[in-house]
Amino acid sequence: MRYRQVLTDPIIDNNPVTLQILGICSAVAVTRSMWPAFVMAISVTAVLMFSNTAVSALRGIMPRSVRLVLEVTLIASAVIVADEALQAYAPETSKTLSVFVGLIITNCIVLGRAESFALNNGVRASFLDGLGNGIGYGLLLLSVAAVRELFGSGTLMDQPVFAQTADSAIFVANEFMALPASAFFIIGLIIWALRSWKPDQVEAREFDAEDGG
Amino acid sequence: MAAEPESPLRIFATSAAIAVVCSVMVSASVAYFRPIQFASAAFETNRDILEAAGLIRRNETVTLRTVTERLEHLEVRLADLEAGAFVAGDDPASYDFMKAATEPANSIEIPAQHDIAKLGRRSKLMPVYLAMEGDSIQTIVLPVYGKGMWSLIEGYIALSGDFLTIESLVIHEHGETPGIGDRIESSDWLDTWRGRQFAADGHYVPLKIVTAAKTDATPQAIDAITGATVSTEGVVSLANFWLGEAGYGPLLRTLSNNPGQPQR
């Protein structure tokens, strides 16, 4: 088992969001600025590592018929712990993230990796897979957030990058970045860029055009 | 011989075991984090109160020590709103007025025609924060809250020593629509509250929402936020409620008639 590959694969080549179409549910509301996106990415990664490890460790004894329910229970418990921890140590960010921490339970990446990887692989590999997917997800989230924050308010991680309108005539805050639609477009553009770079990720046509058509 | 994986006994036993482990994990973490959460929440509350009082600048990052230090500059008193006077209390700062509002013994029902903040009931006593200069009150910070579009909006209004002029409004918590309603927290809009007055010629005049062009027309005018009408109305209504007769009105009247010692 090539552990390094398990870890690095999901970052670009097999990125959960852009290739596997998983887990974008939270990519809109939490990417208005970088800091909430970062906290969200950490939370998802932590939950992923826990759930993958737990499911992998228990895969021998989990009965098939209630497997899904047990997985959701494990994931939900991890999310509760994460949510409580966030409320304790980062209450402002926790309010910004509001319901989206709870929605990690239904985040397709978490359940998806548990079902497709952790059930069939050892504990160490599953742990790394969880970490890798978390990083891949986090990278995408942070990229979107960086663009939205930079052009939406001229800051990155709350540090001013562009001088604000009052001081300079160059930068005017782009209000479009505050809208959910901007996240969609940015993700679409990122996917386009990614697939132009790695053509093997391009989807096949849904049909076959006639030659010379 | 071990039970087969799909036998009911096995299913039950495994599920029960996992359930127990998860319960312990969750309960333990909640028990562990609760006190930290209270401390964090208290920190945020105090920070907003200090920001309203002008002792902390808006985006200033502060530590617990700074907050505790600067809190010393404020005197906390418990006020009986109907009587318009201060009352003695053990620990005014920790008086849970939101909880008191739900207890019949500690709250009063707000008459329908006054209930513009849609609260139903309010606590009889409210903690207020005073920044003293010598013997006179320089600034008074009042906790306020009311219904917005979607959620309860909580904040603090600071009035200057004439008890008429608003020095600042700080929004502490809200659940309004992100990107639209949450503009009630934006510095630009909150800055327009500075200097507004809710009284003229000695009597109470409620604040009014106006469109941008007429913002400076009267001291009671508050600029509307485009696309966030209901959220704006929520904030203005709650301000008008608490600054009016059914809220802090009687207290403010008492204090402005006795510019010296706050009644002990």
Add this chain to the structure above:
Amino acid sequence: MSEHVNIVLQAVFAENLALAYLLGMCTFLAVSKRFDTAFGLGLAVIAVETLTIPINNWLYETILRSGALSWAGLPDMDLSFLRFLTFIGVIAALVQILDMALDRFVPVLHSRLGIFLPLLTVNCAVLGGSLFMVQKELDLSESVAYGFGAGLGWALAILVFASIRERLRYSDVPEGLRGLGLAFMVTGLLSLAFSGFAGLELRP
């Protein structure tokens, strides 16, 4: 009454779960390839949301919320941290019931929906609706309105999207944008259109 209508309007347009919050996307993108499947799923989502949100509201108000257990003599108990598990449990049970009901009464739809019906249990939009209901502090009747509006909004979004996607099937799209990328662009435009409804409300 007009307040309930406003809740529905808000939930369908300005706070559309799919187009404003990007919830339920995995199913959204997978099922929208055919209009009639999307239609069936939309109906299922409306049913699930309209039922689960008021039930969850009742549970939250009666048992979980801080102080909710005062009727049992435990006024200081705060079990709100259990809302995730409780809501998912209710949703899972209801989806199971709906699955069995459809299998019995509308088997065509049931087989067409296939795996996507049980998948509603872990659909972000369904859980998200209940969590938003808690955040917005709605009462029972408002929860019914919100549940209906949230489901309707999501269904509307998926139907419009499926219709557009059907028309884009044969279009010549840059390779890197094909499939998922284009889906995002289209959804972005839809989201933009729907956010134009912000501030729309009924005034009595």
